[in-house]
Amino acid sequence: MEQIATMNRLRDEALRDPFAYDRLSYLTDTIGPRLSGSTQASAAVEWVAAQMRALGADVMLEKTAVPHWVRGEETAFLTDWPNKVSGATQKIVLTALGNSVATAPSGVSAAVIVVHSFAELRALPAGAVKGKIVLFDVSFDKAMTAQGQGIQAYLQTAPYRVVGPSVAAKLGAIAVLVRSLGSADLRTAHTGTLLYTEGVEKIPAAAVTAEDADLLARLARQGPITIHLTLTPQTLPLETSYNVIADWKGSENPEQMVIVSGHLDSWDLGTGATDDGAGIVTAMQTIQLLQALNIHPRRTIRFIAWMNEEFGASGAATYGKEHSVEFGNHVAAMESDLGCDHPTGLYLSDPALEAFLAPVADALKPIGAGSLTTISELPSEDLAPMIAAGVPSLAPIQDLRSYFNYHHTAADTLDKVDRQHLQENAAVIAVTAYAFADASKPAPRSK
Structure with missing residues (x-):
């Protein structure tokens, strides 16, 4: 034929x-x-x-x-953590999420609250995240991805990037970090678009590398931690x-x-x-x-x-x-x-x-x-x-x-x-x- x-x-x-x-x-x-x-x-x-x-x-x-x-500057430093060496800081590798608003030009310093789900965030005592930075530390399922189900793994974690900033903002957070949505732990940050909820304050948001999310989570289990975050994107x-x-x-x-x-x-x-x-x-x-x-x-x-x-x-x-x-x-x-x-x-x-x-x-x-x-x-x-x-x-x-x-x-x-x-x-x-x-x-x- x-x-x-x-x-x-x-x-x-x-x-x-x-x-x-x-x-x-x-x-x-x-x-x-x-x-x-x-x-x-x-x-x-x-x-x-x-x-x-x-x-x-x-x-x-x-x-x-x-x-x-336009992306602008994007930096973060861990400035306080349990038993830190006097005068020390640690760089946190991150990238702003698309559509994010900016911090103040000089950045913002705040304590970090680490959660592993929306349910865990909502179960915190009233006012627990007010004035703080929330880290959604939700792992990308690498085993699922290795079996050819990368789309499913992505869809499981994408809501934390897309709507996480507004969910945290409703509870009084001043910024959000999201564990990167990706399957390679090479200290590489994965960006992507967030969607702000109408009527909810827009707060800055960035994706941190898997390694840095792990670092923050480990230290937070030992006691309070603080970071200084600077994001200067512009929406033209x-x-x-x-x-x-x-x-x-x-x-x-x-x-x-x-x-x-x-x-x-x-x-x-x-x-x-x-x-x-x-x-x-x-x-x-x-x-x-x-x-x-x-x-x-x-x-x-x-x-x-x-x-x-x-x-x-x-x-x-x-x-x-x-x-x-x-x-x-x-x-x-x-x-x-x-x-x-x-x-x-x-x-x-x-x-x-x-x-x-x-x-x-x-x-x-x-x-x-x-x-x-x-x-x-x-x-x-x-x-x-x-x-x-x-x-x-x-x-x-x-x-x-x-x-x-x-x-x-x-x-x-x-x-x-x-x-x-x-x-x-x-x-x-x-x-x-x-x-x-x-x-x-x-x-x-x-x-």
Whole structure:
């Protein structure tokens, strides 16, 4: 069958062509970190748009308002603890959480209260944390991560970062520290966004390394401890940015769309190689492979580089608002946002897709990526508006055993990317997108 042969050609060419790695090198090493609202995020938009125009795609920049948060100074020192040497201090390694407010410019000194759960915090006597700094010392489950359940481990601890500052502020805390959400204990701090609760005082918040959380917890068991914390982030006015949209027009039903995507913004500590530069370049390569092999499927394949996933997915919200009337013609949507280690198959939003994708699974089995797994919540925040509308949605299943070592850290850099694995991911995206785009009938959908 011609479609099977074409899927095999796309797979093999993706494994041969270095396009994705070459573009990822430029995106990370030359452009660098791409925090929403930054100069580098703006440069990345223009660069991706130019790349897609050069491939012959129809390109549109979709305006979206994004936050502009700037990190500033971030330091902490343990200044008092049981039996300390006179005049001594100890450095605490940390990084501000995205969206955090600042301390006073000179910092703040306060006693630290260590808790291991929200329940433990709420069980403290009334006023116990008033005027103090709360440390949520909740360990990331490394055993679960080693067994391939990194997403589950992350979701178990993420609430302490996301809402912990407001929970503590309600009880009178003046700042919050959170044990970093990550699986490698290399004294590396993992940032991430917090969400302040409306009507609750906003207090400064930072993530401390696992080693420093352990240190604070050990000393706190011996007696009172105090730290001096300085965070000077700024929240600047909203900036105008863009989703990059590039269409490879369908030959028969161009109004019907298959989405391939990743998010273009990244955190500012590293260069966003695995989160989510890899997702961007593997989606870009789908269009490049179609162009190189002169393949024109029945339906349009639409590439989207989402802007501002890390600070609230405003780019995805804009797309949902502008294109919701077209969602009936969005026959499938994919996003890769969990790194780029070896793919083993596809997560599906709907079990009805399994039979439809059986030929895709067969085409991907030679690279070990033939698994099809339906899950209740797809790990793709940017696709949420389409998933809610019933658009069949997918994401690559990837080996996550090392992903959370580098997630949201200064270590998320190009050297963490395996070229072969990146090309395997490009093959998964391209083969799957083509199958949806050239099928004789659109894929089934439950809604």
